Amino acid sequence: MFYKLARAIVRPIMFLLFRLRVEGIENFPMEGKTIVYSNHISLLDPILIGCVLPRQVFFMAKVELFKIPLLRTIIRHLGAFPVKRGSADLSAIKHSLQVLNEGKVFGIFPEGTRSKTGFLQSFSHGIASIAHKSRAKILPIAIVGQYRLFRPITVKIGKPLNFDDYFDQKSNTELLEKMADEMEQALKSLLSA
Numbered sequence: 001m002f003y004k005l006a007r008a009i010v011r012p013i014m015f016l017l018f019r020l021r022v023e024g025i026e027n028f029p030m031e032g033k034t035i036v037y038s039n040h041i042s043l044l045d046p047i048l049i050g051c052v053l054p055r056q057v058f059f060m061a062k063v064e065l066f067k068i069p070l071l072r073t074i075i076r077h078l079g080a081f082p083v084k085r086g087s088a089d090l091s092a093i094k095h096s097l098q099v100l101n102e103g104k105v106f107g108i109f110p111e112g113t114r115s116k117t118g119f120l121q122s123f124s125h126g127i128a129s130i131a132h133k134s135r136a137k138i139l140p141i142a143i144v145g146q147y148r149l150f151r152p153i154t155v156k157i158g159k160p161l162n163f164d165d166y167f168d169q170k171s172n173t174e175l176l177e178k179m180a181d182e183m184e185q186a187l188k189s190l191l192s193a
Contacts, residue, residue, distance in 0.1 A: 002077040002078070003056050003077070003078055003079060006077075006078060007050060007051060010047060010050075010051060011051040014047065014048060014051045015051070017149055017150065018048075018145075018147060018149075018150075018151070018152070018153045019150060019151065019152040019153065020048070020051070020052065020152070020153055020154075020155065021152055021153070021154040021155070022052050022154075022155050022157070023154060023155070023156045023157065024156055024157035024158060024159070025052075025054075025157055027139060027157050027158060027159045027160065028053060028054070028055075028139065028157050029137055029139075029160070030054065030055070031103065032103055032136075032137060033100040033101065033102075033103050033104065033105075033106075033134060033135075033136040033137065034055075034100075034104075034105045034106070034136055034137045034138075034139065035100070035105075035106050035107075035108065035127070035130065035131055035134070035136045035137070035138045035139070036049065036053070036057060036105060036106070036107050036108075036139050036140075036141050037107070037108050037109065037110050037127055037138070037139075037140060037141065037183065037187070038107075038109060038140070038141040038142065038143055038187070039109075039111065039120055039142060039143055039187060039191060040109035040111050040113065040114045041114060041143060041146070041147075042114065042147050043114070044147055045109065045114075045143060046059045046061070046080070046107065048143065048153070048155065049107060049141060049143075049155070050078070052155050052157075053105070053157075055104075055105050056079055056104070056105065057079070057105045057106070057107040058079040058080070058081065058096075058099045058104055058105065058106055058107065059079065059080045059081075059106075059107040059108070060080070060081060060082075060083040060092055060096060060106075060107070060108050060109075061075060061080040061081070061082060061083065062082070062083065062085055063082040063083060063084050063085075065080075065082075066082045081095045081096075085112055085113065086112075088126070093126070093129070093130060096108070096130050096134075097130065097133055097134055100130075100134040100136045101134070106130070106134075106136070108126075108127055108130075110123040110124060110126065110127040110180070110183065110184075111123065112124055120184065120187060120188055120191065122184070123180040123181075123183060123184045124180070125173070125176040125177065125180055127180060127183060128175075128176040128177075128179035128180040128183065129171070129176055131163065131179060131183075132163075132166060132167065132171050132175070132176065132179065133171070135167050137160045138160060138161045138163060138183065139157060139158055139159070139160050139161070140157075140158040140161070140183065140186045140187040140190050141155060141156065141157050141158065141190075142154075142155070142156040142158070142187060142190040142191045142193075143155055144156065144191060156190050156191075156193065158186060158187075158189075158190045161182065161183065161186055163179060163182075166178070166179050
């Protein structure tokens with residue numbers, strides 16, 4: 001209820017302030033477990049993605065945000081959950097798998113932090129591990145533009161990646177590297193298209 005109310009209020013404001021354009025919305029599945037991942041250029045990115053996609057997105061968010069009492073309450077009600085960056089946070093991984101096993105949408109920024117230059121940084125294996133364990137649909141989302149008032153931002157939603165061959169293999173470091181590389185390349189292609 002809180003998510004729907006917040007989205008109803010914030011969505012028109014985001015579309016007005018940043019002249020949002022959305023491409024590829026037809027690629028987004030309306031049901032089933034889904035992973036969406038994106039480049040990360042601003043603190044506003046999860047809000048933007050939440051306003052664009054028609055289903056609630058449960059995002060991993062850095063644990064530091066949960067140390068601020070009011071913010072912690074708000075983002076928890078919006079479906080965010082904490083992750084300790086720079087390590088394999090098993091609790092966050094379990095939570096993300098639970099979200100996906102319930103048929104929901106899990107959102108992640110696989111660069112691990114915001115890009116100060118705007119260029120895509122290398123992906124961690126975390127997203128590949130979650131994708132492999134969950135066998136969820138995986139969609140790249142490219143945020144193109146800068147958050148300047150009344151300047152357009154385009155959100156490009158890519159087609160789901162086909163990882164069926166990977167899902168049938170046993171997980172190992174080499175496999176996860178290949179998956180992470182393919183995800184990274186798919187997002188780079190979307191950003192440059």
